[in-house]
Amino acid sequence: xxxxxxxxxxxxxxxxxxxxxxxxxxxxxxxxxxxxxxxxxxxxxxxxxxxxxxxxxxxxxxxxxxxxxxxxxxxxxxxxxxxxxxxxxxxxxxxxxxxxxxxxxxxxxxxxxxxxxxxxxxxxxxxxxxxxxxxxxxxxxxxxxxxxxxxxxxxxxxxxxxxxxxxxxxxxxxxxxxxxxxxxxxxxxxxxxxxxxxxxxxxxxxxxxxxxxxxxxxxxxxxxxxxxxxxxxxxxxxxxxxxxxxxxxxxxxxxxxxxxxxxxxxxxxxxxxxxxxxxxxxxxxxxxxxxxxxxxxxxxxxxxxxxxxxxxxxxxxxxxxxxxxxxxxxxxxxxxxxxxxxxxxxxxxxxxxxxxxxxxxxxxxxxxxxxxxxxxx
Amino acid sequence: xxxxxxxxxxxxxxxxxxxxxxxxxxxxxxxxxxxxxxxxxxxxxxxxxxxxxxxxxxxxxxxxxxxxxxxxxxxxxxxxxxxxxxxxxxxxxxxxxxxxxxxxxxxxxxxxxxxxxxxxxxxxxxxxxxxxxxxxxxxxxxxxxxxxxxxxxxxxxxxxxxxxxxxxxxxxxxxxxxxxxxxxxxxxxxxxxxxxxxxxxxxxxxxxxxxxxxxxxxxxxxxxxxxxxxxxxxxxxxxxxxxxxxxxxxxxxxxxxxxxxxxxxxxxxxxxxxxxxxxxxxxxxxxxxxxxxxxxxxxxxxxxxxxxxxxxxxxxxxxxxxxxxxxxxxxxxxxxxxxxxxxxxxxxxxxxxxxxxxxxxxxxxxxxxxxxxxxxxxxxxxxxxxxxxxxxxxxxxxxxxxxxxxxxxxxxxxxxxxxxxxxxxxxxxxxxxxxxxxxxxxxxxxxxxxxxxxxxxxxxxxxxxxxxxx
Numbered sequence: 001x002x003x004x005x006x007x008x009x010x011x012x013x014x015x016x017x018x019x020x021x022x023x024x025x026x027x028x029x030x031x032x033x034x035x036x037x038x039x040x041x042x043x044x045x046x047x048x049x050x051x052x053x054x055x056x057x058x059x060x061x062x063x064x065x066x067x068x069x070x071x072x073x074x075x076x077x078x079x080x081x082x083x084x085x086x087x088x089x090x091x092x093x094x095x096x097x098x099x100x101x102x103x104x105x106x107x108x109x110x111x112x113x114x115x116x117x118x119x120x121x122x123x124x125x126x127x128x129x130x131x132x133x134x135x136x137x138x139x140x141x142x143x144x145x146x147x148x149x150x151x152x153x154x155x156x157x158x159x160x161x162x163x164x165x166x167x168x169x170x171x172x173x174x175x176x177x178x179x180x181x182x183x184x185x186x187x188x189x190x191x192x193x194x195x196x197x198x199x200x201x202x203x204x205x206x207x208x209x210x211x212x213x214x215x216x217x218x219x220x221x222x223x224x225x226x227x228x229x230x231x232x233x234x235x236x237x238x239x240x241x242x243x244x245x246x247x248x249x250x251x252x253x254x255x256x257x258x259x260x261x262x263x264x265x266x267x268x269x270x271x272x273x274x275x276x277x278x279x280x281x282x283x284x285x286x287x288x289x290x291x292x293x294x295x296x297x298x299x300x301x302x303x304x305x306x307x308x309x310x311x312x313x314x315x316x317x318x319x320x321x322x323x324x325x326x327x328x329x330x331x332x333x334x335x336x337x338x339x340x341x342x343x344x345x346x347x348x349x350x351x352x353x354x355x356x357x358x359x360x361x362x363x364x365x366x367x368x369x370x371x372x373x374x375x376x377x
Numbered sequence: 378x379x380x381x382x383x384x385x386x387x388x389x390x391x392x393x394x395x396x397x398x399x400x401x402x403x404x405x406x407x408x409x410x411x412x413x414x415x416x417x418x419x420x421x422x423x424x425x426x427x428x429x430x431x432x433x434x435x436x437x438x439x440x441x442x443x444x445x446x447x448x449x450x451x452x453x454x455x456x457x458x459x460x461x462x463x464x465x466x467x468x469x470x471x472x473x474x475x476x477x478x479x480x481x482x483x484x485x486x487x488x489x490x491x492x493x494x495x496x497x498x499x500x501x502x503x504x505x506x507x508x509x510x511x512x513x514x515x516x517x518x519x520x521x522x523x524x525x526x527x528x529x530x531x532x533x534x535x536x537x538x539x540x541x542x543x544x545x546x547x548x549x550x551x552x553x554x555x556x557x558x559x560x561x562x563x564x565x566x567x568x569x570x571x572x573x574x575x576x577x578x579x580x581x582x583x584x585x586x587x588x589x590x591x592x593x594x595x596x597x598x599x600x601x602x603x604x605x606x607x608x609x610x611x612x613x614x615x616x617x618x619x620x621x622x623x624x625x626x627x628x629x630x631x632x633x634x635x636x637x638x639x640x641x642x643x644x645x646x647x648x649x650x651x652x653x654x655x656x657x658x659x660x661x662x663x664x665x666x667x668x669x670x671x672x673x674x675x676x677x678x679x680x681x682x683x684x685x686x687x688x689x690x691x692x693x694x695x696x697x698x699x700x701x702x703x704x705x706x707x708x709x710x711x712x713x714x715x716x717x718x719x720x721x722x723x724x725x726x727x728x729x730x731x732x733x734x735x736x737x738x739x740x741x742x743x744x745x746x747x748x749x750x751x752x753x754x755x756x757x758x759x760x761x762x763x764x765x766x767x768x769x770x771x772x773x774x775x776x777x778x779x780x781x782x783x784x785x786x787x788x789x790x791x792x793x794x795x796x797x798x799x800x801x802x803x804x805x806x807x808x809x810x811x812x813x814x815x816x817x818x819x820x821x822x823x824x825x826x827x828x829x830x831x832x833x834x835x836x837x838x839x840x841x842x843x844x845x846x847x
Contacts, residue, residue, distance in 0.1 A: 161770065265825075284473055
């Protein structure tokens with residue numbers, strides 16, 4: 001690591017563009033493998049999707065291709081307090097997808113069967129009574145559900161901030177308010193130009209979230225990243241009635257009661273995302289159905305008041321699964337972005353596998369479905 | 378149901394808001410005024426329409442002067458929407474509001490924010506105990522229901538502290554004491570601005586008369602007090618401080634704190650307007666041009682929400698802003714009128730440098746002890762904020778994520794300035810560099826049921842829905 005003046009060049013083993021949970025986590029695991037790492041963040045760590053998501057630590061309902069990485073990540077989550085010396089607000093809790101009709105329940109049962117056949121047993125079917133054992137406040141009309149009982153939730157900013165601090169303790173350097181400009185490669189070394197000087201490394205990880213498509217594109221790799229702004233509502237404190245994180249099979253919803261009694265409601269409805277202005281905006285007319293869904297599943301919510309909302313800018317891929325893996329075009333370039341509003345739980349697992357891939361040139365993790373090559377034109 | 382359009386929406390029915398609405402309606406603009414209260418007047422003229430002659434006498438002639446403002450407003454063509462909560466303003470200037478338990482939308486061509494001032498938080502040990510209130514809250518009780526508190530200690534500083542004391546005396550409830558926490562030398566420093574202030578000398582005479590009346594009534598006044606703290610376990614029992622080289626302890630179960638007022642930033646922050654830190658007054662101001670325009674398109678601010686000047690200049694500013702808004706919307710407006718209003722505002726403002734020098738917030742309020750609560754909604758102390766800054770958290774939004782400071786029912790209105798200042802001091806930067814909470818809607822709570830019934834634009838296509846968020 002050679003510090004230099006504003007116009008000089010700093011050299012590292014790895015430069016990560018993007019200080020979200022994936023970039024920070026890759027920086028941590030790469031540092032643990034002995035690599036010198038610089039993380040370049042144009043705003044502040046966890047400013048966007050990593051600090052502003054709903055905090056669900058969810059394996060339930062994932063795309064089949066994501067399950068192995070999600071499973072590995074879950075193991076890291078179970079030990080997150082020891083890994084990071086910070087509890088991250090992580091709590092194990094059931095994640096439940098509620099079926100409101102018999103047809104929805106049949107669909108969930110079919111999925112549970114498919115997963116069993118693949119060798120996964122974390123998703124189980126709850127019948128009418130089983131659903132009510134976990135969700136006593138659920139509306140009468142709900143017929144059952146699909147559950148992953150040992151999933152959970154955490155505090156998004158607290159988690160990513162803790163990952164950053166541990167990575168720094170292990171030697172990684174974080175440069176905030178430091179936007180990656182022109183990127184090029186000479187003599188096998190990536191050069192990332194910034195207003196703060198040039199950052200050089202033989203390996204480069206693009207973990208720039210909603211902004212990653214532009215970086216990949218500038219390097220000649222198509223990656224159609226859409227900027228989206230998932231929205232969350234927070235209610236006043238209400239008496240404890242729910243221990244699980246709840247979704248619905250037939251309507252977009254993510255619902256959980258926090259330990260302090262407030263209820264966080266999100267799921268699917270999107271606000272206005274402005275990548276260029278670095279901001280997102282809540283659109284309340286889009287939230288009408290979210291409010292309706294929450295009340296229809298939990299009649300107790302009728303009298304709750306919304307006291308806050310938030311949203312953040314997130315990157316979404318057309319097929320709703322991320323890009324994870326080496327560049328299909330350049331040596332020494334890697335990608336981890338486009339988590340399409342469900343990347344938080346995968347953060348530690350993806351960081352670990354990216355560090356393995358970058359440090360050793362290979363990983364056992366099945367990442368082929370996530371190759372950027374699927375968007376090649 | 379489709380949202381209504383108006384030329385001008387005024388938010389707030391205090392002196393700036395109602396003067397602006399009256400003026401704008403007179404110029405032929407379609408005007409709506411939304412306000413949380415049931416009657417016009419704002420906090421300064423609260424209860425003015427219903428005050429008895431006796432209450433008017435207690436509250437004084439400056440208060441009574443508000444009646445002509447509300448009368449003109451009532452007889453103007455401006456639409457008045459009382460008991461109305463504005464809870465969101467979109468980047469397209471659409472305004473979401475609630476009235477009678479029903480969420481609705483309005484699309485004004487221009488918005489005048491006239492939401493006035495808030496009392497500055499005065500975090501001292503024990504400030505959140507029951508029995509402790511603010512001088513402003515005490516005065517609102519007096520204005521709206523004639524209620525006074527006996528044996529009350531007024532502590533802090535600012536013109537309002539003396540005004541409330543004289544009003545309490547007139548109402549027959551003499552305060553137990555005034556504990557003024559200004560550092561020594563403030564009066565001398567303020568006198569430097571006396572020549573300028575003499576342009577609006579009636580303010581100075583009024584101030585001196587208030588102080589004389591309080592002293593004549595035999596109220597003990599402790600000057601240059603430091604180390605203010607409130608004792609009590611479940612309720613305020615006493616206030617302690619040093620003054621005149623001695624330690625004092627006054628037993629009381631009623632304490633009203635005051636450390637001046639600051640612009641209410643909730644709406645100007647919500648719309649993303651630019652703000653600037655005023656180091657002398659230790660508060661943020663929205664950045665305005667000479668036509669009361671913020672950096673957000675067609676959103677204006679008049680009155681104490683722009684900068685603290687008081688009720689009379691607020692009304693003049695409201696009138697002037699209305700004229701300029703009309704002009705911005707293509708109406709012809711007399712330049713002589715504009716010039717006269719500008720001169721009136723400048724005259725009233727001439728007293729401010731002196732008042733602001735004398736009554737700048739006491740240093741100990743700006744640097745609370747580690748154990749003092751800062752965010753009372755979520756019970757976060759100054760020490761907790763400092764320790765998270767030491768971990769590397771860069772600003773108020775990260776403090777909010779880590780500690781929940783500013784996440785409670787008040788949405789950071791009470792703690793925001795104190796949090797920004799504590800972080801800035803710890804990092805050795807200015808609050809302007811540190812920044813402020815991102816203010817997210819709803820800025821006033823709405824029920825889930827109300828949101829579920831909300832359909833401002835039935836015909837608009839909805840965005841496609843995706844997977845549940847992580």
